[in-house]
Amino acid sequence: MRIFDPHIHMTSRTTDDYRAMRAAGVRAVVEPAFWLGQPRTSPASFFDYFDSLLGWEPFRAAQHGIAHHCTLALNPKEANDPRCLPVLDELPRYLVKDQVVAVGEIGYDSMTPAEDTALAAQLQLAADHELPALVHTPHRDKLAGLRRTLDVVRESALVTDRVLVDHLNETTVKEAKDSGCWLGFSVYPDTKMDEQRTVAILRAYGTEQMLVNSAADWGRSDPLKTRSVGELMLAEGFTEDEVDRVLWRNPVAFYGTSGRLNLDVTVTEATHEGNSVLRGGA
Amino acid sequence: MTHPHSAWDTPVADLRGTSPALAPPADLHGHLMARLGGAARDWLDRALDEAAAQPGIHGPVTVWELRLAEAGRRCGPEHADAARVLILHAARAGTDAVTRVYFQGTAAERRAVLYALPHLVAGPDALPLVEDALRTNDTRLLAAAVGPYAARHLAPHHWRHAVLKCLFTGVPVDEITDLDRRAHADVELARMLGDYAAERTAAGRPVPEDLYRVLTLTDPTATPPAPAARQGARDSDAKES
DSSP, X not given: OOEEESSOOGGGXXXXXXXXXXXXXXXXXXXXXXXXXXXXXXXXXXXXHHHHHHTHHHHHHHTTTOEEEEEEOOOTTGGGOGGGTTHXXXXXXXXXXXXXXXXXXXXXXXXXHHHHHHHHHHHHHHHHTTOOEEEEOOSSSHHHHHHHHHHHHHHSSSOGGGEEEESOOTTTHHHHHHTTOEEEEEBOSSSBBOHHHHXXXXXXXXXXTEEEEOOOOSSSOOTTHHHHHHHHHXXXXXXXXXXXXXXXXXXXXXXXXXXXXXXXXXXXXXXXXXXXXXHOOO | OOOTTSOOSSOOOSXXXXXXXXXXXXXXXXXXXTTSOHHHHHHHHHHHHHHHHXXXXXXXXXXXXXXXXXXXXXXXXXXXXXXXXXXXXXXXXXXXXXXXXXXXXXXXXXXXXHHHHHHHOOSGGGHHHHHHHHHSOOHHHHHHHTSHHHHHHOOHHHHHHHHHHHHHHTOOXXXXXXXXXXXXXXXXXXXXXXXXXXXXXXXXXXXXXXXXXXXXXXXXXXXXXXXXXXXXXXXXXXXXX
């Protein structure tokens, strides 16, 4: 089973996770820029973070034979802090980089006017850079948040089939599907979706334009949830081709619209303890 | 794969003769143009013309800086290093320009800047970039940092630590330009290597083969490399611009 995790925050994960992911079949990941748990207070913190997503993290992933790409943006929560807003002015010089395959995560957190502005501005940046957009749907007041998100998307220069709306569930899947956007489901141990409910949605709505991710981060989450969804799909009668479509071909097709996806990663194994990542000490 | 310890995102192209740090830009250009497909060749031609027409840095971003960023997807990752070195050369990037694109670049762009340094910066002013790369743990950057520019300008203390870091991180010491010349009769480097070997042995761990190779080169009784040895010859080629 080959797996592309289209939404995972590897910055917050260990090398043990990389090893386990590789063993489970994960061959590619997309890491969206997001909130780090501790609010940032200056644009420079974002730039160091973006540099890490374009430098150190792909190197770490390659050591485990995993292709790493990223999506960059000012996340909705921090779009509310005026000290962070200058990030929007610097994003264009980052959005031209080879490994950036979308603008994201953008969307709503508390549905404020500042979030409206940042969302619209960043959808326009995606259109300007011929990139798709990864749009997060809010944790609180999700259905209203989805509707407002889709309104802003429809008013934007980006066509809906270049937008992935993420963190969907039973209450939001139908309207999201009707919009023509790609659909993302984040499978978590306790919150968001679980394997059974995800497979039930795939049975009800089909596998077209459907993506499943672990959204693993610094919270209670599991980077192998993509694999467990694939296994449950097989156990419940889906074919291997359908599993491959959801866990590989759909994310390749969506992020591939950027023209920047490069899935040829040389598998490298550290053959002595001098390896900088496995050893961590040089 | 010639670099089993390294996480090259692409095989390091070909041969020493066309290494982006060592080959004269004209040779690199011919080599690359012979290998690129039509669309990539046209793109690179235009990018080089644009860089030559508006060299240096102007305002927040210059056109050639955008071309530098997109070289991987336009030329293919296996040719990106060479394409970027050629763009930097066409833009006649000096210390200020290489410093800006290095610190605003992805790891792949930073690597290309390091390869380009011997072609672009005559004096030691760009050493902060080399020192920055040597502080990382990214073996792709480390290998690019120990090329001809470091051989020419890096101070002995930093240079010895660079050699030791290559041994620590598994970067083959073949990547270190002028290793034989700079290691010759370096008593302090010999001491550091001996201490590192003792530390590995005390821990019951193997000593990297490359360590003994470098240790042999430090021997003051060994025949010193001839001044016009092949390293030196390549070096003078690389300085042509």
